[in-house]
Amino acid sequence: MRTAFALSWRLLRGGGARDLLGSLLALAAVAVSTGLLLFALGANHAFAARSAADAWRHPAEASGTPTAVQALSTDYVRGEPITVVDLAALSEGAPVPPGMPRFPEPGETWASPALAGLLADLPAERLADRFPEPAGTLGRDALVHPGELVAVVGRDAAAPVMTAPRSDTTGLETTAAPTRVDAFDTGTSTWMSVYRVLAGIASVLMIAPLLVFGGAAARLTVARRDGRLAALRLVGATPGQVVAITTAEAVLTAAAGAVLGAALYAAAVPALAHITIQGGGWFTAHLWPGLPVVAAVLAAVPLLVGASAVVGLRRVVISPLGVARRETPPALRAVRVLSLLAVLVAFGAVGGGLMGMRYAGLAILLVLMTLAFLTINYAGPWVVSVIGGCMVALARTPSRLLAGRRLRDDPRSVWRTVAGVALTGFVAGFLALLNPGAIESAPSDRLRIAVPDGREPAAVAARAKERLTGTEAAVSTGRPGGDPRAGDDLVTITVPGGAAAVDRARTALHGLVPGHVATTPADDDTGGRRLLGDLRTGALTVLAVSFLIGTTSAGITGASAVLDRRRTYAMLRLAGTPLGVLDRARRQETLVPLAVMGGGSLLAGLFFGSPFATGVGTESLLTLAAFLVAGFGGILAASALSRPLLRAVTTDPAPRPD
Structure with a gap:
């Protein structure tokens, strides 16, 4: 294996400027994939940290000898909620609350930094007169987000506030009656579990296209690599040596890309911390998924990319002469699209009952959504091949004929260019129906x-x-x-x-x-208004990430495709084909499959979102319109970046053989 790494490193360094550009494109694709994967994992880690910070406020009956009394209420100032935790000790062994050095004494208040600032800034008759004298500031472990308003008030166990009954009238667990406890709860509140469920759905919506993009990144410059490895096979290299060289090359590139992606995510965390969810931003430490997770990602990404690269070597190992002669691979089978239809039928059979199945319904939804992404990606090349056949049959211009033949001959490569934005159509369709109307304004006086x-x-x-x-x-x-x-x-x-x-x-x-x-x-109505705002924020974040994946994928794979076919383009140019015809063919082989598969994915997303729809309004239509504009606009912009590269690879009057 050491020899394989040495040879791969020599091939990477000695492949020339264009081969180096292809490797840099693969590195950039892996870097983007790794950074966005860490973002998805970091978001789930942050929601888990928020859940832990919220859980301790909700009292749980003592399982042993009670040592304290705990109650919860929610007050308001300037329309913003203040979480008030009342505590009274029953014995010397009262548990120390998170974010505090000791149990609060009767008659003192511990306030969050944001609340302490308001206590000092607002007139006392507006806020400070409601609480005892502040004794200290709560630490991060007691807070859901940096700007949260929280007060922990020490009481005497016999005080009326610690004996009076209470009831949560909003159904959001904002109030809890005095409860005898021996430890603080470590579970999760119903309200927080809603956000964790939404975070799980958002992760699937982001990670599934991301994995597809990562797989495509492993196959960048596939024609150049296959031709080179086929030549090695023809001069005597064994199948094992070919596999080792390919794995080493992919792992070297992916390892560098993974490290770069992790560095880019680390640099972006301070900006990501300003995304407002649940009324505030994030602690930057919560958005970092932890050293073990980062290390696992840095180890897994190169291995997955290497495995994905090896999967495509079957033709090289079995028939190197066919690769060297550029024979058209066997046609794809219709079973690919049948697998997608099977997933849609399965969801149609169970989708209507998912809302009543709680966590089991969520698990089924996530599994079916993941399968939908995978089967759309699996069916994509077959559909591209069919589109190519139709274009060839109906072609009336040279550019249309060239584009159709390209789609027909190598549908997998073309699909890799449009897969990111096409899969984003599923995300846009699913989120378009999760757009409930705004809550009517209730009296605030x-x-x-x-x-x-x-x-x-x-x-x-x-x-x-x-x-x-x-x-x-x-x-x-x-x-x-x-x-x-x-x-x-x-x-x-x-x-x-x-x-x-x-x-x-x-x-x-x-x-x-x-x-x-x-x-x-x-x-x-504060909780409902916040949830609506958070749904919009989450939807925009998921769509932004999805479009970043899609347009980045289109740009990188489009440039890589030009490099892969530089000999074909140069020969066509030498044969007298105008550069404009080649450029139009290149655009058509991207936009036509995108229109068909993007529209199909959009319809599939609408189908999956229909059981949870709350009505289609102006915002729903704007979401769909934004997808169409951003999707096609992103592809056009990414495609335009490949035009100078196309001009460059066709200017050589005597293109060297690959």
Whole structure:
């Protein structure tokens, strides 16, 4: 193997400028693939870290002797939620909360850095008067994101706030009744699990095209390499030596590309940390998937690229003379497209029931989506071959005839050029239907406090009026029909004067009913509004990554195809074919398959997204339109980059044989 590496290194160095360019294209493709793969893995690692940072706030009943009492509530300032964790020790063995050096003493507050800044900046009557004296700042382990507003308040175990019942009226686990605990929970909340599910779907949408691109990267400059290896076979090289040389060459290039991709991702992490999800950005450490994962990727990528390169050597090993003579390979079989149809039929049979199957439904969805990507990629070359046959039969111009013959003779190479953007059509179609309409704006000037059984609403309303003396707030009681808290009596306070007046009213009413926070209908919609915004952000991120994969793949594989066929182009040019005809043929052999396969992938994505559709609106149509413009625009731009290379390879009046 040492000899194979030495020979591969010599061939890489001595192959000339154009051979070196082909190797650099392969290196760039592997670098992009590795960087984007680390991004997908880093995103899942970051969501797992967020889940751990959120889990401890939700109290779990003690399995042994209780050592503390924990309660959870959500307050608001300027319309933003403040997570408030109330803690009271029952014994000396109370667990230390994450991000804190010790258990909080009664009468002190530990605030997140963002909340500490607001406590100092806002007038006390708007925020600071709601909490005891700050004693310290919470560390990163206690926070979901850097800008999160969190307060940990130390209480006495007999305080009313630690004994009063509470209920989560929004269904989002924003409130938890006082619970006796002996440790902090390490599971995951329902709300956080939703985001992890969405992250899993997004990863499949990104990684599947990425793996296809990585496989294509391993086969760049395949014609040049096959011809060279076939020549080695004809002069006596054994099949084992050919395989060893190919593997060594691919591994050397891929190893350098993987290291470069990891470096590029590391450099991009500070910028990626500003992507806003769940109301804030990311800790940069969370976006780095960890040294073991990075090391595994750096080891796996060269091995996978080497294995993918070896897979294409069957013709070289078995029939080197056929490769040297450039014989047309056997036609592809229709079983390729039948496999795609089988996956679509399988999804049609079970797709309607996936929503009710919870995690099992998610697993089935992810498996079927992965199979859809793989079978689209498997069927792509067969469809390209069929398109080529139709173009040849219907050709009326030389460029159309040349393009059709190219599609017919080497559909796999052509598919590698358009596969990235074509598979992005699936992503665009799937996301187009996951575009729920915006939540209607709810009142933000009407505070409500739930009055539990056993307390007189009129008395609570009278005390509220006392606390709001000197303001224009109007206080009333009742149980409005259709209100999500219709099980409790409500004290409703209408506060004119804007957000600042509402915050002052919140502070004045703080603690009026222990365990119950004054909130507005707009506050209850905060989680839903954020989820809608996060869905849009996630969709745009996935589409951006997919288009980056697609256009990069088109540019790199298009340039590589010109290098692979430089002898053919040069001979055609010497035979008198105008350069414009060759250039038009080159564009047509890309755009025609893209239109057919991109449209088919888009329809497949719409089909997979249909069970989860919430309506097609303006944003859905804009998503589809953006895909069409960006897809074809990206391919045209990537194709234009190969035009100077085409001109260069056809200027040599005596092209050397490969």
